[in-house]
Amino acid sequence: MSDVTSPTGDLMDSIYRYQRHIYDLTRKYYLLGRDRVIRELEPPQGGCVLEVGCGTGRNLIKAARRYPNALFFGLDISEVMLEKAQLEIDRAGLGERIRLARADGSDFDPQGLFGRPDFDRVFYSYSVSMIPAWEQALACGYAATADNGRMLVVDFGQQEKLPRWFSRLLMWWLKQFHVTPRSGLDAVVGSYGRARVTPLLGGYAQFAVVSR
Template identity: 55%
Template sequence: MSAVDSGSEAAGLMDRMYRFQRHIYDATRKFYLLGRDGLIAELKPPPGGTVLEIGCGTGRNLIKIAQRYPHTLCYGLDVSEEMLRTAREQVAKAGLADRITLAQADATSFDPQALFGRTGFERVVVSYALSMIPPWREALAQAMRVVAPGGSLHIVDFGDQAHLPAPFRAVLNRWLALFHVTPRKDLEAVVTDLCAETGVIGGTTRLFGGYSVQAVATRPA
């Protein structure tokens, strides 16, 4: 399926959680969703290229991408219609409705042709979404599939926290659990395995003592 029935379990859970949070989401998350702006700075899509964000939420990243790279077309999908309501409002407010297209869809099984009229994108972004998607490996594989030849997949999410103090890790994980967030401690290994299986060139970088992990995977032209 490309689109998600608003009554589906995943969509319903996210809509209930974000129905009110969406109004303060960006103001509160900027303090702990680290590495997002670094990812955006490194995207460097080609002129006339396309950027897809999977799990676009309020549209915060897409707006920054569209502003930083004015010769690109941007696309975003999210399972939560509540978050997309805010995203549409923010995109319109920024005057970018002609360059950012949004759709409700499941990250594990969306059809980019049906949603956006495209089969692939020069840049695909997944920012702090895998830690909220239970079948996250399927979502990661789907993200890799829609990278166009010569394009790249860019990921940032919570890491294994290996070099952070134990008390801080305990508090952090209790806090994240309140929002149905589960750090994928084997994200680096899964990305490495997926790159090997699909013949793409990839690598991962730990940020802030393992608080976050960033990954880039490039498909040969």
């Protein structure tokens, strides 16, 4: 893993130093749509997939099992989350097919990190709402997407069709973890050209696919 330090990385380490041990157990109840991203990855035979903000490695492990003929890469700014991810990847026996690196999702060099200029698939699963420079992060991901490849994003929406009390409660809860749903996500991914943005569960989440 490459070495990177930043105030954001320190903050994420402080938040998840202990939560990483129960993260996947608790987040499955409200990080909805993650498995849809995995289903729609569909990398080509021998393809390469990058997750930006891979956290505990949960998505990479599930995707690697679903697509045994692809290679997977993950980056995260939190050292403690990467330690957890590497532990889980090794336990799953997938160390030869999943590589991790510590990097800022809004400023990363895929060639320097992984020896690759681009990937057939790049995806973000509830990480855009945690990256301060999120628009720049999406630009980096799009730049790292190979020609004829796809970038996929799932994250919190604006809950436009859900009760107001629910939206207020959710926003309060997310704020405790420095999570901010991005109201302009659809416009940003739409600016890249061939993009499909789908609201999920009354706007609870939004799912985007950008074809390059």
